[in-house]
Amino acid sequence: MVGIPILVIVLIVIYPTIWMFYHAFHDTNMMSLFRQDWQPVGFQNFEAVLTSERFRNSLWHLAIYLTFGACLQVVLGTILALILYESVKTGWMRVVLLIIMVLPMMLPPSITGILWRFLLQASNGAVNHILLNVGILEGTERIDWFSVDLSLWSLVIADTWQWTALPLLIVFSGRVSLPPAVYEAAKVDGASGYQVMRRLTLPMLREIIAIAFILRFMDAYKFVDKVYVMTSGGPAQSSELPVYIAFQTGIREFQVGLAAGYAIIIFVGAALIITLFLQYLKRVMRNAGVVD
Amino acid sequence: MARLVLDEICKGWDFPVLDRLSLTVEEGEFFVIVGPSGIGKTTLLRCVAGLERLDAGRVFIGDRDATTIKPYRRGVAMTFESYALYPHLSVYENIASPLRARRLPKATIDQTVASVASLLKIDHLLDRRPHEVSGGQKQRTALGRTLVAKPDIFLLDEPISHLDAKIRHELRRQFHTLEELRRVATLYVTHDYSEALSLGDRIGVMGKGGLIQVGSPRDVFENPADLFAARVLGQPSINEFQAMIERDANGIHVSVADGAIRFPPAGPHASVLGRRQDMGISVGMRPQHLSVLPEGAEANRPTVTGSVDVYEALGATGVLIAKVGDQQMTVITPPEAHYQTGEPVRIALDRDHFLYFDRGDGRNLMVGPH
Numbered sequence: 069m070v071g072i073p074i075l076v077i078v079l080i081v082i083y084p085t086i087w088m089f090y091h092a093f094h095d096t097n098m099m100s101l102f103r104q105d106w107q108p109v110g111f112q113n114f115e116a117v118l119t120s121e122r123f124r125n126s127l128w129h130l131a132i133y134l135t136f137g138a139c140l141q142v143v144l145g146t147i148l149a150l151i152l153y154e155s156v157k158t159g160w161m162r163v164v165l166l167i168i169m170v171l172p173m174m175l176p177p178s179i180t181g182i183l184w185r186f187l188l189q190a191s192n193g194a195v196n197h198i199l200l201n202v203g204i205l206e207g208t209e210r211i212d213w214f215s216v217d218l219s220l221w222s223l224v225i226a227d228t229w230q231w232t233a234l235p236l237l238i239v240f241s242g243r244v245s246l247p248p249a250v251y252e253a254a255k256v257d258g259a260s261g262y263q264v265m266r267r268l269t270l271p272m273l274r275e276i277i278a279i280a281f282i283l284r285f286m287d288a289y290k291f292v293d294k295v296y297v298m299t300s301g302g303p304a305q306s307s308e309l310p311v312y313i314a315f316q317t318g319i320r321e322f323q324v325g326l327a328a329g330y331a332i333i334i335f336v337g338a339a340l341i342i343t344l345f346l347q348y349l350k351r352v353m354r355n356a357g358v359v360d
Numbered sequence: 361m362a363r364l365v366l367d368e369i370c371k372g373w374d375f376p377v378l379d380r381l382s383l384t385v386e387e388g389e390f391f392v393i394v395g396p397s398g399i400g401k402t403t404l405l406r407c408v409a410g411l412e413r414l415d416a417g418r419v420f421i422g423d424r425d426a427t428t429i430k431p432y433r434r435g436v437a438m439t440f441e442s443y444a445l446y447p448h449l450s451v452y453e454n455i456a457s458p459l460r461a462r463r464l465p466k467a468t469i470d471q472t473v474a475s476v477a478s479l480l481k482i483d484h485l486l487d488r489r490p491h492e493v494s495g496g497q498k499q500r501t502a503l504g505r506t507l508v509a510k511p512d513i514f515l516l517d518e519p520i521s522h523l524d525a526k527i528r529h530e531l532r533r534q535f536h537t538l539e540e541l542r543r544v545a546t547l548y549v550t551h552d553y554s555e556a557l558s559l560g561d562r563i564g565v566m567g568k569g570g571l572i573q574v575g576s577p578r579d580v581f582e583n584p585a586d587l588f589a590a591r592v593l594g595q596p597s598i599n600e601f602q603a604m605i606e607r608d609a610n611g612i613h614v615s616v617a618d619g620a621i622r623f624p625p626a627g628p629h630a631s632v633l634g635r636r637q638d639m640g641i642s643v644g645m646r647p648q649h650l651s652v653l654p655e656g657a658e659a660n661r662p663t664v665t666g667s668v669d670v671y672e673a674l675g676a677t678g679v680l681i682a683k684v685g686d687q688q689m690t691v692i693t694p695p696e697a698h699y700q701t702g703e704p705v706r707i708a709l710d711r712d713h714f715l716y717f718d719r720g721d722g723r724n725l726m727v728g729p730h
Contacts, residue, residue: 249444252411257458257509258432267460271448355489 088328098322106325113329123330126308129220133291133309137224138284144228145235146277150269152236153243166240170233177230181297184226188213219299219307226294231287235280242276243269275352282345289338310334362422362435362512363387364545369407369417377403379569380417385513385545390535392548392577394556394592395566401549402441404566405515408547409438421512432461437506438515441522443498445490451477451501452486458509476504479538496527507540514546521552535559553593557581565589582713587722590644590715596679596690599645602719605636614643620685623662626712632725633716641725644715650691652680652699653706661708664689671699682707 091106092113100106117123148169156162172180187194190212199205213222246269254264270277292311295301301308301316308316311334318327364385371378377400385391393401406412408419410431418427426434437458445454452473453460459469477483480500485493490501499519506514520531532555535541535548550556556563557577564571565580565588573585584590590598601616612634615622625633633641653659666684671693678693682705691707699705716725 247442247444249440249442250446252406252409253438253440253444253446253505254457254461255411256409256431256436256438257505258461259457260461263461267449267457268446272446274448355491 088331091325092328092332094325096323096325096328098324101322101324109325113325114333116326117329117333122305122308122313123310125305126310126313129307130289130309132220133224133227134285134288136221137227137291138281138288140224141228141232141284142235142277142281145232145237145280146239146273148232149236149240149243150265153240166237169236172230173233175230177293178297180226180230181294184222184229184294185298188222188225190214214299214303216303216306219303223294223298223307226298227288227291231284235277235284238280238283239273239276242273246272275355278348278352282349285341285345289341310337362424362545363389364408364513364547365420366408367418367420369419370415371400371403371407371412372415376569378407381570383564383571383574385547387545388543390541390546390548390559390561392550392556392560392563393566393571394550394553394563396592397551399566399568401551401566402517405438405517405547405549408513409436409515410434435512436515437509437511437513439499439502439506439517439519441518443490443502445498445501445505447490449489450486451482451488451490451493451497451504454490454501455486455504455508457505472508473504476507479507480504480534494527495523496531499523499531507538510540512544514541514544514548516546516548518550519548520555521550532558553595557593565592567592583727584715584724585727586724587642587644587717590717590724594646596647596692598715599647599650599689601643601645601687603641603643605633605639605641607634607637612637614641616643617685617687620687621664621689621709623664623709623711625714625716629711629714629716629726636725640719642717642719642722644717645689645709646713646715647679647690647692649710649713650689651708651710652682652691652693652697653708655706659706659708661710663706663708665704665706668699668701668703668705671701673698680705 093108093110094100094106095109095112096106152162152165152169156165175183188196190196190210193213195213196205196210199211200209205211212218250268250272251264254268259267290311291309292315295307295309295312296315299307301312310330314327314330314334317323317330321327364383366381366383368380368382369378370376370380381404383391393404395401403412407414410426410429414427418425420426421434421436446457449457455473455476456469459472473486474483477486480503482493482497482500482504485497485501490498493501503516503519506516520528520535523531536559548555548559560577562574563577563580564574565584566572567588573580573589575583580589581593584593587600591600601621603614603616603621606613606615611624612630613622614625614633624630653663664684666682666689668680669683669688670681672679673695676695678695678697678699680691680693680699682689682691684707689707693699717723718725
């Protein structure tokens with residue numbers, strides 16, 4: 069009976085992975101697949117990826133996206149969570165506000181992408197309309213949100229709108245579970261609001277915030293859905309991320325060997341970063357006394 | 361340095377917890393409040409600390425009316441039942457936190473923390489985090505945090521109740537010897553009567569709504585104001601029996617369970633009880649005022665006979681629960697004696713120390729107007 073799940077895993081995970089590693093060292097493309105005839109090329113695929121400017125640009129885009137997307141979401145989410153906790157004390161009000169803030173997260177990412185594509189349209193999008201109405205834009209002036217300079221930022225905006233609620237939820241629940249007696253002790257000690265935030269709340273929430281960041285990071289690293297529906301990586305590859313290139317190369321252009329090269333390099337990057345995270349989590353758990 | 365005066369303070373939620381409670385704790389006095397769990401002892405402390413807003417009444421600290429003053433301006437320091445240590449800060453930083461809040465210079469903080477830590481014998485733990493030290497050490501850290509604050513009023517909430525018996529004993533001794541605690545007014549809350557009797561200059565028994573009795577530990581223990589106060593103090597708990605006062609040719613008798621326990625009360629009690637002839641009362645017998653007579657021994661006190669129900673040997677003493685008629689009677693026995701379940705025993709009643717209570721309101725019949 070145990071055999072069946074193992075068989076399934078072998079079929080859908082292990083076999084394709086081996087297949088990918090195999091073709092990463094071959095010049096496989098649509099024609100050679102069709103003819104069942106491909107030649108070994110050594111490390112040429114990896115070389116092609118690492119030397120291509122497209123890939124290097126996409127890494128730069130990823131860095132921007134992580135800094136201003138994932139980090140911003142965590143910072144914003146934390147601030148909102150703490151404001152919500154400190155300023156709204158009524159139980160049902162908190163629930164209502166939380167639900168409202170979490171709503172964007174409940175939409176499918178691709179739908180959110182399409183939504184924001186409409187909102188950010190240059191000629192008759194809602195965002196430009198609002199900017200026009202409040203007087204930031206004048207006359208026939210329009211912001212082209214999907215230009216070379218801005219398309220990556222449009223992605224950041226749409227993604228932040230959708231995902232800020234996740235760190236918010238995590239940090240809020242973390243804050244709720246902090247022991248109230250500690251805060252009362254601080255009150256009796258005479259700590260100021262700033263001292264309480266700086267010396268109590270933030271240090272005690274540090275691990276929680278880090279975990280929220282790890283979650284957002286993992287999601288952002290494989291971010292492809294909104295790129296696909298909002299910008300298709302363009303214009304002029306200005307909003308391409310590594311995973312999107314791999315997808316384009318493999319599924320669209322059927323350059324299977326090259327795409328496998330991309331996939332493995334992305335995988336190695338992910339493995340390195342996840343290892344760092346796991347080290348951190350282990351330390352957190354050791355400090356919390358969960359594991360030895 | 362100041363005294364603490366509570367003037368008719370009231371605090372409640374959907375039910376009153378503190379109902380017009382008044383109390384004065386003098387400078388240098390160690391006042392212990394004892395009462396069962398959930399009766400409002402912690403609420404009282406929180407009201408004094410300013411963590412709860414009073415519904416009515418006033419709190420004076422020194423000659424200042426502190427009723428509406430913020431906690432940290434009241435000059436109080438409080439330990440919490442859960443210790444409330446800052447989990448991510450070292451023992452040193454925990455102790456130093458009241459001083460940090462006042463932005464004192466580093467040298468002063470260092471010196472104060474070091475002296476308090478050595479006083480409490482935790483100076484070797486200053487670099488550890490709270491989760492790396494034992495319960496007793498956590499408690500001492502929490503105490504250290506209140507000591508460095510040099511407050512006018514100490515508020516200690518069940519500081520040693522959750523520790524194991526040995527450490528509890530050691531810390532209790534430490535409370536006796538801490539000069540800092542003996543110089544200012546201290547309000548100490550506990551559910552453990554032995555802490556109250558051992559530590560308090562005066563103690564207050566807390567019941568529903570407020571303090572039922574205030575007095576010296578000895579006085580409260582020997583002359584509880586009512587049945588509730590008698591129950592709170594003493595372990596094993598006082599034996600309570602519903603009794604009738606009967607009179608026959610030999611004078612008046614206290615009769616429990618249709619005469620299974622029947623004895624003439626001691627002289628001083630008899631005159632008061634005589635006025636309650638044929639009426640129901642409650643009689644309270646502390647286990648230490650009952651003793652098991654050796655076989656064949658002559659008794660110069662009234663006795664009852666029963667059989668052993670449960671016997672626990674506790675080392676320094678034994679606790680025997682005897683069945684007398686349909687009643688159970690807890691007796692403290694000397695350590696060398698041993699009993700088997702079912703064994704018949706003769707129990708001598710040290711009736712001079714018995715307590716008599718009104719069956720209606722539980723008032724001690726020997727205290728106050730008769």
